[in-house]
Amino acid sequence: MNEPSRPDPDSLLRDVQQDEARARRGRLKIFFGASAGVGKTWAMLAAARDALAHGVPLTVGLVETHSRRDTAAMAEGLPQLPRKRCTYRGRELEEFDLDAALAFGATHEDALVLVDELAHSNVAGSRHPKRWQDVEELLAAGVDVWTTMNVQHLESLNDVVGGITGIRVRETVPDRVFDEADEVVVVDLPPDELLARLKAGKVYLPPQAERAATNFFRKGNLLALRELALRRTADRVDGEMLAWRRRNRVETVWPNREALLAAVAPGGHGETVVRRCARLAAQLDLPWHAVMVETPALQRLGPEARREALQQLKLAESLGATTATPSAPDAADGLVRYAREHNLSRLVLGRGRRRLPWQRPTVERVAALAGELDVVQVGTAGAPAPRAAGPAPAAEGAGWAGYAAAAGACVLTALAATPLRDVLELSNIVMIFLLAVVGVGLRFGRGPAVAAAFFGVALFDFFFVQPRFSFAVSDVQYLLTFGVMLAVALAIGQLTAGLKVQAAAAMQRERRVRRLYEMTRDLSAALLPAQVAEIGARFVAAEFGARCALYATDEHDELQRLPGGEAEADEGVVSWAFRHGRAAGAGTDTLPASRCLVLPLKAPMRQRGVLAIEAGDTAALGPETMRLMETCASLLAISLERLHYVDVAQQSALQIESERLRNSLLSAISHDLRTPLAALVGLADTLALAPPGPAPRGLVDAIRESARRMAALVGNLLDMARLQAGAVRLRRAWQPLEEVVGSALAACRPVLQGRPVTVALADGLPLLSLDAVLFERVLVNLLENAARYTPAGSALAIRAEALDQTVRLVVDDQGPGLPPGREEALFEKFERGERESATPGVGLGLAISRAIVQAHGGTIHGANRLEGGRVAGARFTIELPRGTPPEDDGSAAAAADEDIR
Numbered sequence: 001m002n003e004p005s006r007p008d009p010d011s012l013l014r015d016v017q018q019d020e021a022r023a024r025r026g027r028l029k030i031f032f033g034a035s036a037g038v039g040k041t042w043a044m045l046a047a048a049r050d051a052l053a054h055g056v057p058l059t060v061g062l063v064e065t066h067s068r069r070d071t072a073a074m075a076e077g078l079p080q081l082p083r084k085r086c087t088y089r090g091r092e093l094e095e096f097d098l099d100a101a102l103a104f105g106a107t108h109e110d111a112l113v114l115v116d117e118l119a120h121s122n123v124a125g126s127r128h129p130k131r132w133q134d135v136e137e138l139l140a141a142g143v144d145v146w147t148t149m150n151v152q153h154l155e156s157l158n159d160v161v162g163g164i165t166g167i168r169v170r171e172t173v174p175d176r177v178f179d180e181a182d183e184v185v186v187v188d189l190p191p192d193e194l195l196a197r198l199k200a201g202k203v204y205l206p207p208q209a210e211r212a213a214t215n216f217f218r219k220g221n222l223l224a225l226r227e228l229a230l231r232r233t234a235d236r237v238d239g240e241m242l243a244w245r246r247r248n249r250v251e252t253v254w255p256n257r258e259a260l261l262a263a264v265a266p267g268g269h270g271e272t273v274v275r276r277c278a279r280l281a282a283q284l285d286l287p288w289h290a291v292m293v294e295t296p297a298l299q300r301l302g303p304e305a306r307r308e309a310l311q312q313l314k315l316a317e318s319l320g321a322t323t324a325t326p327s328a329p330d331a332a333d334g335l336v337r338y339a340r341e342h343n344l345s346r347l348v349l350g351r352g353r354r355r356l357p358w359q360r361p362t363v364e365r366v367a368a369l370a371g372e373l374d375v376v377q378v379g380t381a382g383a384p385a386p387r388a389a390g391p392a393p394a395a396e397g398a399g400w401a402g403y404a405a406a407a408g409a410c411v412l413t414a415l416a417a418t419p420l421r422d423v424l425e426l427s428n429i430v431m432i433f434l435l436a437v438v439g440v441g442l443r444f445g446r447g448p449a450v451a452a453a454f455f456g457v458a459l460f461d462f463f464f465v466q467p468r469f470s471f472a473v474s475d476v477q478y479l480l481t482f483g484v485m486l487a488v489a490l491a492i493g494q495l496t497a498g499l500k501v502q503a504a505a506a507m508q509r510e511r512r513v514r515r516l517y518e519m520t521r522d523l524s525a526a527l528l529p530a531q532v533a534e535i536g537a538r539f540v541a542a543e544f545g546a547r548c549a550l551y552a553t554d555e556h557d558e559l560q561r562l563p564g565g566e567a568e569a570d571e572g573v574v575s576w577a578f579r580h581g582r583a584a585g586a587g588t589d590t591l592p593a594s595r596c597l598v599l600p601l602k603a604p605m606r607q608r609g610v611l612a613i614e615a616g617d618t619a620a621l622g623p624e625t626m627r628l629m630e631t632c633a634s635l636l637a638i639s640l641e642r643l644h645y646v647d648v649a650q651q652s653a654l655q656i657e658s659e660r661l662r663n664s665l666l667s668a669i670s671h672d673l674r675t676p677l678a679a680l681v682g683l684a685d686t687l688a689l690a691p692p693g694p695a696p697r698g699l700v701d702a703i704r705e706s707a708r709r710m711a712a713l714v715g716n717l718l719d720m721a722r723l724q725a726g727a728v729r730l731r732r733a734w735q736p737l738e739e740v741v742g743s744a745l746a747a748c749r750p751v752l753q754g755r756p757v758t759v760a761l762a763d764g765l766p767l768l769s770l771d772a773v774l775f776e777r778v779l780v781n782l783l784e785n786a787a788r789y790t791p792a793g794s795a796l797a798i799r800a801e802a803l804d805q806t807v808r809l810v811v812d813d814q815g816p817g818l819p820p821g822r823e824e825a826l827f828e829k830f831e832r833g834e835r836e837s838a839t840p841g842v843g844l845g846l847a848i849s850r851a852i853v854q855a856h857g858g859t860i861h862g863a864n865r866l867e868g869g870r871v872a873g874a875r876f877t878i879e880l881p882r883g884t885p886p887e888d889d890g891s892a893a894a895a896a897d898e899d900i901r
Contacts, residue, residue, distance in 0.1 A: 026105075026139040027182040030118065031148045034229040035222060037197055038189040040148040041065070041116055045074040047185075048114055048146065052078065058112035059104050062096040078114075086123040089805070089857070089881055095123055098134045105143035112144045119153035119171040132173050149173060151229040164224045179236060186233050191222035260288035261339050262316060263331070263349035263362070266298070266305035269378070270312045270350070276378045277348040278319040289344060290316030293334030294327035294505060313623055318589070323623040327505040332365035339373060346374040402444035403451050409436045410455035414463050426464060430485050433460055434492060441496030449496060457486045512628060515543055519632070523639040532643070533564035536636045540613055543628070551578070552601075552609040552640055559609060569596040569612035577610050586615050587626075599629060601637035608640040730774065730855055734767040734883075737800055737807065743772070744779035751787045752796070760799040768807060769883050774852045778860075781845035782811045782876050790815030790873070806858070806879040817864040817871040826862060857881050 031040040041063060052058055060080040065071040081104065084097040096115060105111040115138075120131040128134050135145050152161040155172045162168040178184070189197075262277035264270050274290060281288040292298075292309045317323045328334030339347060349362060360368075363375055413436040417429050433456035441449030461471055519539045526532050533550040540548040549565035551574055559578055573591050577584040577598040585594035596612040611633045738761055745757065779798075786796050794814040801808050818826060827850045846862075853860040858880040865875040 026141070026143045026145060028135070028139055028177075028180070029144075029146045029183040029185065030178065030181045031146070031185050031187050032151070032178075032229065032233060033148070033187045033189075034151055034225040035194070036150060037194055038187050040150075040187045042071050042074055043185065043187045044114060044116070044146050044148055045071070045078065048078060048112075049074070051112065056112055057108040057110065058114065059101075061101045061113045061115045063114060063116045081113075086125070088123045088125075093123055095126065096131065096134060098127060098137065101134075101138055101143065102141055105138065105141055110144065112146065113138060115145055115147045118147040118149040118177075119169075119173045121171050130171075130173075132177050136177070149178075151225055151232060154178060154232065157228060157232065160228065161225065165221045178232075184233060184236060186229065188226065188230070191226065194222060258284065258286050258346065259342075259344045260284075260286055261335070261342075261344040261347050262288060262290040262321065263335055263347065264290050264292040264309055264312045264316065265331070265350070266309045270309060271315065273348060273350050273378050274312050274316045274319070274321075278316070278321070280348065280376075281320070288321050289338075289342065290321040290323050291335065291338050292323075292325050293331045293338075294325055295329065295331050295334065297331070317623065325624050327502065329502065330365070332362050332369055335362075335366060336370045336373070339370065345372075346376060348376045348378060351377045351379060402440075402448040405444055406440045406448040406452040407455050409440050410452055410459050412436075413456070414459040418463060421464060429464055430460065433457075433485070434488060437492055438496050441492065442500055449492075450490060453486055453490050453492075460485065512543065515539060516628075516631065516635075520635060523635060526639060526643070529640060529643060530563050532636060532639045533562035536611065536632065537565045539632060543632075544613065544615070544625075547614045549596075549612045550609065550636065551612070553607075565612075567596055567612050567614045569598065570594045573598050574610055574612060578607070581607055583630075585612070597629070599633040601633050601640065603637040603641035605641060608637045608644070611636060730771040732769045732771050732856075735770045735772050735775075737761065737765050737768055737809070740770065740772055740775055741779060741798060741800075744776045744783065747776065747780050748783045748787070751784055754793055755787065756795045758795065758797040758799075760797070762799075762801045765800060765802055765807060766882055768880055770856060770880075771852075775856065778849040778852050778878070779811070781849045785845055786811065786813040786815065786874070789813075802882070803879075806881055809878040809880070811876045811878075812865055812873055814873040817874050818862055820864070823862050823864075827860075853878055853880070 031044045033040045060078050081100045083094040086093045101113045118132050152169045153173050156175045158172050313323045326334050417432050437452045440452040522535045547567040549567040549569050550562045551559045554560050573585045573594045581600045583599050584590040585596050585598040587597050597615045599611045601608045790813045797812040799810050827846045860878045862876045864871045865873045
C-alpha cells in the first residue's frame, strides 16, 4: 500500500502534452545579461558563426551593433534578411521583417533566425507592438530563434531595477517568455571590466558614455544588476531541475540549493516552529515552506486542533512561507514526500516526546525514512505540549457507539462461527474474526478497530479454544496463535483506518475537481452576467456551504450587484477590495471584523468586480480552501470578461454594419442631389443677372443662398463618404502656410463680413507638405463654424508658430465656447453642440476637418479659452509635422500622392 509513491496520472498526461507541444514549436535561446555592454550580441553572433560552420541554416533577422566595431565585425559574413522600412512621424525607420523571417523558416528545415533586443517596441502600425510577440509567432511556426535581453527588461523585476538605478525602463518582456525559453545563456562581465569598456568607448559613443557613466553605469548599480541576473537565472534553473526530478521520479533530495521546511502541528510548539523557521530563513536569506500533514491522528484530535494548525499555517504564510496541506497516513511520511517533491534539504520541527515506550518521535521516523535530510529540532520549552490523540470524533462514526458496534460485531461473528466449529479449522475461524476487524475499521475508524481486535481474540479464546467457555488455555501453542491473531488484527485495523482516511481525502478532491469542471462547463455556456452570478452562488453553496454575492463593473466602471446571491456584504469592504485589488474582510488582515470574505475578480485584461462569500468559521479555512475560493473567483472573472468582449464584438459588428449602410446612403443621396442642386444654383444665378422683372430681387437671392447652402451640405456628405471609403488621395506639395490661410480667408469673405479677423503668423514658418485644397477646407470649416456659433460682429483670431517637431495653428473665437465634457465628441460624425438648434448644419464639418488633418499626419482638438476664470470663447488647435523640403531647384512644389490613413 505504498500509494504516495505512485506517479500522478494527471502529471504524466501533462508532461506528454508539453512534449508534443515542444515538438511542434521552435526552440528559443536567450543570451541574458545584467546590463548593456556585457557582450550578449557578440556572444550570440559568435555562436551563430559556429552553428553556420556546422551546417545549420540560419539568418540574421536583425542585429543592433550600436556602432560597436567588434560587434559589426562579428556580424560580417553571416546571411542577413533585408530590413523592413517604416515611416514614423515623417522619419524612415528600419525594423525587423517578420514576414521575411517566416518565409525563410518555411523554405528551410530546422531554420534558425537571430533577433536582437527581445524587449524592443515596434514602430506604431506594425503587426505586433512588441518584438517578443514577433518571436512568439516565429516559434509557433516552428522556427528556432536566438535573441538577447537584459535583466531590467523582465516585467517582474522592472520596479526593482527602477528602485536601484533610479531609471524606469518602459520596454519589458513577460516573465513567462523567459521561463519558457528552451535555453538561457548568461553573459557575465565584472563591473570593473564593464566600466573599462565603457570608458574606452566600446559600449557607447564618447558623449553617451560620459552621460551613462554618471547615471546608470555606476559600480553599485552594476553589482546589484549582476546579482539580480544571476539570482533570476538560478531560479529558472531550479524550476527546470524540479520539473526534471518530477518527470523522472527522483526519490532523494539533492542538496544543490538550501531551502527550509517547517512542520506545523497543533499545540503551542507549532507556532514556535513557525516563528523560529521564519527567523532562520531571514538570517540565511533562504526560501521556506510550511506544511501541515493531514493524518488520521490529526483528525482524531477534533476540529479545534485542526483549526489551531490552520491558524499556524496562516501565520507562516504571512511571514513569507509557501504553505500546503498534503495528506498521508503518518506525519513523517507526508513530510518526507513533500521534501523530496520540492527538493527541500532542511526540515525544521519541534522536539518530540515519547508518550508510550514503543512510540518513536517524528524526528526519528523522518531520519529513518530520509537520511539525506538535515533535521533541525527547535526547542519548545515553555510551549504547551502537543495534544494527545484521542478517540475519533463522533462526526466520523466513532465515540461509544463505534466501540459498542465493534463489540457487537465480534459477538455476532462468534455466534455465526459457532455452528461451523466442527466443520472449519480454527485457523479459518480466525480469518472470520479478522474479517470482522476489517469491517469495523472501514466503518468506524481506528479506535473501534483496535477494540474489535481485542474483543475478537477474547471471544475466539472463550468459544473455540479448549477448554471452551473459559479463558484458560490447554495448549501453550495457542498463546502464540493469540499473539499473532492480535498483531494481525491490530495491523489490519490500522491499515484499514488509514486507507479510509486516504479514500475520504481522495473522494473530497475528486468531488472538488468534478464541481470545478461542472462550474467551468456551465460558465462557458452562460450568456448573461446574472447567469454567471447564479452559477457562482451554486458552486459556493455546494462546495463551502456558504452564501455569496457577485459584484460586476458596468460600462462606467462602477460596481453593480448582480442578482442570484444572498450574502449580505459590507459595502465598505466591497469597495476597498475593488479599489485595491486585494482580498479583504473575514479571514484576512484587512477589515477582518466583516462577516464576508471579499475576493477581487481579476481577469487577464482587467479587474471585473468582486466576490463576497459568507465564510462562516474563517479560522478553519486552510490554504487549499483559500486557493479553491480564489480559483472560483478567477473563473468568474474570466467568464465576465468573456461576456464583456462578446458584447463589445456584437456592438462593433453592429456599428460597422451601420457605418457601411450610412456611408452607402450618404454616397447615394449626395450623387443623386448634386445634379439638381447645381441646376438650381445655375438658374438662380441666371435670374440674378437677368434684367429687373416681375420676380422680386429678394426672392432670387433667397433661392440662390438656400441652393448654395444645400450644395455645401451635400458636398460635406459626399466628402465624408469618400473619406470613409478611402477614395480620397492627397496631392501634397511644399506650401507656405501664409498662402493657405489667405486663400481660406478669401473663400470665407461672405460669411465673415462685419467681423474683425486678426492674423498673427510667426516669422520664419517652415514650408509644410500639404494638399492645399483639402487643408484650405479645414480652415474654411473652422471659420464658418466660428461665424455660425458666435455673436455677430465678434472678432476672430488666427495665429501660428513653429515648434521643435511641429507647426501649431490656432483659431480663436469670442463665442459661448464648447459644451463642457463634449470637446472630443464634437469631432464625431453628425455631432453638434446642441441637439436641437436653429443654426443650420448636420455636424460634419469638424469630422471632415479631423479626417483631413490626420491624413496629413497631424492632430486637431478643441477646448474652451478662459479669461479670468470664465469661458471667453472656443479654441481649435492644429499641429502638423515639420519636414525638410527639397533643395535641388529651390521649388516648394514636390508633389507626392499618398493614400489617406
